[in-house]
Amino acid sequence: MSFINYSSREINCKIVYYGPGLCGKTTNLQYIYAKTNPEAKGKMISLATETERTLFFDFLPLSLGEIRGFKTRFHLYTVPGQVFYDASRKLILKGVDGVVFVADSQIERMEANLESMENLKVNLQEQGYDLKQIPYVVQYNKRDLPNAATVEELSRLLNAERVPEFQSIAATGWGVFDTLKAIAKLVLQELKKGR
Template identity: 45%
Template sequence: MALINVKTKEIQIKIVYYGPGRGGKTTNLEYINHNYRDRIKTEMVSLKTHDDRTLFFDFLPFDVGKIKGFEVTIQLYTVPGQAKYNATRRLVLRGVDGIVFVADVQKEQRKKNIESLNQLYENLKTYDLNIFKIPLVMQYNKIDLKELDIPILSSKIMQKDLNSQLRVPAFEASALTGGNVIPTLKKVITMTLASIQDQFF
């Protein structure tokens, strides 16, 4: 839930990048961090382990302007991908305002994508949040692997697997090259800000 400081006229919004392990969540944030250095207030924090790139989260606040005279700061987090870190994933989701679900288009990751989305649904329920109501954007990542002849799932299959019921905005992307990374971010920010305006203003 957005943190609103009436005294300082500041709103802090939390957006979490969620999805299966090694799907490209951290790569999204690294791309944003690299390309928007002039708008980012702090250094990106990344805690890594031997068996998963991101154990806890990446933390990346930057300014996006004002709502009704309040300064808005966005904080971007990723969750660890591996299922064994589910307690940590759930912890990172506390106070979430918007979500980017980063799915891996590789055919061998199809089952993991579906499992991760189901787990997101369950983890949100812990905080009485409804996956159908929270601002959510789908990103079908690693589309660039097609050029390397690595078997990938079509956008149609990804939509059927992950988005047939949710019907949220979806982007084919390549976090590695930056393809659709910023449009994904802009979309989730727009949706989250609209949601916060409806709730608080």
């Protein structure tokens, strides 16, 4: 849940990047970190294994500017994608304000995408959230790979809810900020509703 601080006139929101192992969640954050002005970002933390697989989470604090005198700060988190880290994934979803599902466009990874999405729904439910109710967007990553499935196919399988969807190549940054802007906007619109 977002945290509104009248004293420091700040509003903090938590966005979680979810998806199967090696789909590019950490790469999304790394690109955002590399392309953001130093004054708008904090340190990026990666709790990863020696082989750079996310072990617990990546964390990136980001300031987006002011709305009506309130500084808006977004805390971006990724979850570890590998199936056996499920206990950690649940913890990171605590207090989430918005979710980005990063799908791996490669045909071979479709099963992993579907499994991860099912896992997201179950884990959100355990925390008392419903994917249909919270700000949520889908990103189809690795569009540059030759074995990428068509967007229509991905959309049919992974976006039954018809939420905003984006194509991306996180390694070059294409589509990364479009995705971030979309989820940040949805989170702020939700706040406006005063949930």
